[in-house]
Amino acid sequence: MRRGPFAAGDQVQLTDPKGRMHQIVLREGGEFHTHRGSVKHDQLIGIPEGSVVTAADGTGYVALRPLLADYTLAMKRGAALVYPKDAAQILAYADIFPGARVLEAGAGSGALSCWLLRAIGPDGELVSFERRADFARIAQANVEKYFGELPAWWRLRVGDFSVPGSPEFSRTGLPDSPALPAPVADQDKAASADRVILDMLAPWECVDDAARALVPGGLACVYVATTTQLSRVVEGLRTHGGFFEPAAWETMARGWHVDGLAVRPEHRMIGHTAFLVTARRLADGAVAPARRRRPSKGARPDENTLGE
DSSP: OHHHOOOOOOOEEEEOOOEEEEEEETTTEEEEEEEEEEEEEHHHTTSSSTTEEOOOTEEEEEEEEHOOOOOOOSSSSOOOOOOOHHHHHHHHHHTTTTOOEEEEOOOOOSSSHHHHHHHHHSEEEEEEESSSSHHHHHHHHHHHOOOOOOOEEEEEESSSSOOOTSSHHHBBOOOTTSSOOOOOOOSSOOEEEEEEEEEEEEEGGHHHHHHHHHEEEEEEEEEEESSHHHHHHHHHHHSSSSBOOOOOEEHHHHHHHEEETEEEEEEEEEEEOOOOEEEEEETTTTTOOOOOOOTTTOOTTTTTOOOO
């Protein structure tokens, strides 16, 4: 993200007195129109971030460059996007670090791709898979708009998630998309990813691929919406045998109204958006000690736990 005074081509977020935010891209001679009047882009070009500009009717707007959280919520959508609260959890609990090699299955609208690309930086590499070409084009446009160009450490593939060495992995970018970075050579061995992020309808079908892609000690992170999906993916990771005990959770975000001594929770909150699951890759041939869990009556209808 650029620093310093606003310049033509910069993204700017204008916030009015009611807290409504409007994102624009500055261009010389351009105008931002609302029912309250217009703001000329030339009023913004050359002034520092955090300034206040006034529309024709006298309404003041605070001008800031949008945070990534603001940008992702306002971006054009194809598939449903990963909310900032979940993206933050993924970055923290999947331990996304600078220089990491990450495979992402389900690029969607490119929201999570932006967070991952910024976290791993130019020394890392993100390979994103998207089955639908129309969604992939939207993801590509959103990522390019945020960074101002297509990051050289990103590879966007159209097709099913697969590990290095497979035909799908060697496909490069989108049809008729010469702007994408040139492909990197496929790895000689599959286990080269530090992290695998699965955001798809049936991620339990990709547990084997995730295991083959991850280095020992690597981490798989799965994003699912329903309890049925949650159950299937956790049991799939357990029965695979190549992962340590999965952890599963959800996050809810509730704002608070603070005005002097009037302090109370907001009436609206961001509730359930998705469940997250993480599991660490074991070394080949390693068998984790059985986790001691008290059996829940009826949890496994196919097993008779009576009398235990």
